Amino acid sequence: MSDSLIIAGQEIKNRLFVGTGKFPNKPIIKEVLEQAKTEVATVALRRIDLESKEDNILDYIPTNCTVMTNTSGARNAQEAIRIARLSKAAGCGNWIKLEVIADNKHLLPDNLETLKATEVLAKEGFIVLPYMSPDLSVAKKLIEVGAAAVMPLGSPIGSKRGVKTAELVKILIKEIAEPIIVDAGIGYPSEAAYCMELGCAAVLVNTAIATAKDPVKMAESFNLAVRAGRLSYLNATKSSGQASASSPLTGFLQTSE
Amino acid sequence: MSFYNIYHKYKNCSFEELPNQELTKLLSLEAEKSLEAMAQKAKTLTLQNFGKTISLYTPLYLSNYCENECLYCGFNANNKIPRRKLKIDELKKEAKFIAKTGLQHILILTGESKKLSPLSYIKESVKILNKLFSSISIEIYPLSQTEYKELIAAGVDGLTIYQEVYSQSEYKKLHPAGPKQDYQFRLDAPERAARAGIRTINIGSLLGLAPWRKEAFFMLKHAEYLQNKYPEIEMSISLPRLRPQFNNFQTPYEVSDKNIVQIITAARIFMPRLGITLSTRENSQLRNNLIKLGITKMSAGSTTAVGGHTLEKTYIKNSLQFEISDKRDVSQIKIMLLKEGYQPVLKDWVGALQNE
Numbered sequence: 262m263s264d265s266l267i268i269a270g271q272e273i274k275n276r277l278f279v280g281t282g283k284f285p286n287k288p289i290i291k292e293v294l295e296q297a298k299t300e301v302a303t304v305a306l307r308r309i310d311l312e313s314k315e316d317n318i319l320d321y322i323p324t325n326c327t328v329m330t331n332t333s334g335a336r337n338a339q340e341a342i343r344i345a346r347l348s349k350a351a352g353c354g355n356w357i358k359l360e361v362i363a364d365n366k367h368l369l370p371d372n373l374e375t376l377k378a379t380e381v382l383a384k385e386g387f388i389v390l391p392y393m394s395p396d397l398s399v400a401k402k403l404i405e406v407g408a409a410a411v412m413p414l415g416s417p418i419g420s421k422r423g424v425k426t427a428e429l430v431k432i433l434i435k436e437i438a439e440p441i442i443v444d445a446g447i448g449y450p451s452e453a454a455y456c457m458e459l460g461c462a463a464v465l466v467n468t469a470i471a472t473a474k475d476p477v478k479m480a481e482s483f484n485l486a487v488r489a490g491r492l493s494y495l496n497a498t499k500s501s502g503q504a505s506a507s508s509p510l511t512g513f514l515q516t517s518e
Numbered sequence: 519m520s521f522y523n524i525y526h527k528y529k530n531c532s533f534e535e536l537p538n539q540e541l542t543k544l545l546s547l548e549a550e551k552s553l554e555a556m557a558q559k560a561k562t563l564t565l566q567n568f569g570k571t572i573s574l575y576t577p578l579y580l581s582n583y584c585e586n587e588c589l590y591c592g593f594n595a596n597n598k599i600p601r602r603k604l605k606i607d608e609l610k611k612e613a614k615f616i617a618k619t620g621l622q623h624i625l626i627l628t629g630e631s632k633k634l635s636p637l638s639y640i641k642e643s644v645k646i647l648n649k650l651f652s653s654i655s656i657e658i659y660p661l662s663q664t665e666y667k668e669l670i671a672a673g674v675d676g677l678t679i680y681q682e683v684y685s686q687s688e689y690k691k692l693h694p695a696g697p698k699q700d701y702q703f704r705l706d707a708p709e710r711a712a713r714a715g716i717r718t719i720n721i722g723s724l725l726g727l728a729p730w731r732k733e734a735f736f737m738l739k740h741a742e743y744l745q746n747k748y749p750e751i752e753m754s755i756s757l758p759r760l761r762p763q764f765n766n767f768q769t770p771y772e773v774s775d776k777n778i779v780q781i782i783t784a785a786r787i788f789m790p791r792l793g794i795t796l797s798t799r800e801n802s803q804l805r806n807n808l809i810k811l812g813i814t815k816m817s818a819g820s821t822t823a824v825g826g827h828t829l830e831k832t833y834i835k836n837s838l839q840f841e842i843s844d845k846r847d848v849s850q851i852k853i854m855l856l857k858e859g860y861q862p863v864l865k866d867w868v869g870a871l872q873n874e
Binding site: 283287307363365366420421 | 652717751
């Protein structure tokens with residue numbers, strides 16, 4: 262039985278999405294994406310130089326990868342919408358990792374502006390994957406206005422602090438039918454595996470791979486961890502999360518029968 | 519409320535009496551003993567927040583007319599240097615020369631003369647540069663909020679403005695004449711730009727004009743103040759150290775390489791997401807070594823003369839604002855960065871008007 266992830270009708274076999282910022286050079290990005298067997302890579306439009314013949318980051322994205330343009334740098338809905346439209350006009354496709362951040366100190370997303378931009382862009386036919394603080398009401402509204410998935414943060418971007426928001430992410434997974442993809446904060450492959458065991462549809466990793474001693478080997482490690490986590494999710498016996506009491510409270514029912 | 523209120527409250531304190539123990543500890547003489555540990559921490563924080571990348575930019579001098587008499591500056595109104603303002607065709611030539619290097623971020627500079635290089639001229643220049651570059655920052659005389667708004671609308675997205683020296687008493691001595699005498703109007707300029715909606719702000723203290731520990735303290739408190747009040751701003755600092763110039767001004771307070779390292783590492787630990795810019799004022803060897811400690815942005819292929827890339831050489835030689843030290847061109851800097859394991863980033867913004 263196929264275990265592919267479907268986003269906007271597109272079949273995605275590999276559940277590890279990779280961000281392309283922070284790498285020591287551009288050629289290594291290609292090696293990383295190939296080694297991770299990634300099918301979705303994010304690229305910030307602010308870093309794409311279409312004029313440059315020798316230095317265009319898009320040349321390093323393998324052809325089997327869907328480019329998801331990141332609206333990094335957008336401080337409000339209006340700026341994010343403009344960046345998304347520029348991206349489409351520049352031929353970068355219509356997959357958008359919507360990132361609206363008005364807080365350069367912690368890089369936490371602005372959920373309200375994200376919601377506004379999602380509504381406009383989804384209506385224009387973009388496949389919008391919004392990065393957000395895990396809030397159930399906002400997540401539901403994002404889906405209502407047309408988001409293809411919801412990407413809650415595990416902890417702030419680049420912090421490598423792990424999935425500090427796990428309890429909230431679990432609620433999103435339980436209550437929302439569309440894919441939940443943890444984006445930001447994942448520092449180690451074990452944390453990526455944990456997200457998958459929780460039931461996330463995918464994870465998006467950048468800093469942990471880009472700043473590793475050997476980004477290519479780290480990409481391989483993340484790929485294995487994401488697969489392991491997914492297999493575990495599909496096959497583990499679900500625990501109720503409660504121990505069985507040695508003196509059951511309803512035991513008397515059996516003796517009285 | 520202005521940063522001046524904070525400055526005013528503590529301006530007469532000795533370094534030891536300043537508030538914020540975390541920051542004063544990092545900048546203290548005592549901390550010099552822990553410099554290696556600070557450097558290790560700074561490196562980790564920089565990698566985490568900025569990755570293995572360094573953004574590149576270059577200055578473009580539009581005009582060297584100036585009404586100020588800053589004692590340390592080559593453009594001092596009393597200096598008998600050839601003065602000029604780039605004509606539009608000269609600007610186009612200079613801009614095309616820079617664009618060919620692949621750089622997409624440009625910093626335009628003028629001396630302070632609202633009469634001879636007025637806002638209308640700067641706006642006109644920005645509109646030309648928009649067609650070639652994806653990010654335009656200004657390092658010009660301080661403006662009103664409305665004037666900053668006008669420049670942002672024309673396509674400017676970044677502001678660089680150095681207070682030069684935070685010590686108000688030294689400031690007074692070093693700026694004996696001209697509009698720059700107004701300490702607070704300059705100090706509040708970044709805040710006016712933030713209110714006008716600028717995207718990036720870069721502030722700095724010209725190191726060597728006053729005792730550096732207190733200067734670094736106020737610069738970083740200023741950065742913190744702006745970042746807290748305007749969290750949407752991409753905030754950065756520069757660490758310009760005095761360089762030889764036309765009038766042979768003697769540096770009153772020496773700042774060593776070790777001191778520079780302490781400021782960079784302290785800044786990174788104090789504000790992990792703060793951009794730190796290093797210009798070609800510093801020599802190539804020091805610049806290569808400082809990359810790993812917290813630098814996020816460098817200038818490359820710089821000249822400090824109006825039309826320094828394309829105008830006649832005899833003119834350029836006699837009209838420098840200051841002498842640069844790292845004379846490597848953009849391709850040499852790119853090669854060095856890659857060798858050190860860092861990706862040179864030539865484009866990191868989408869441009870205000872590009873492609874629209």
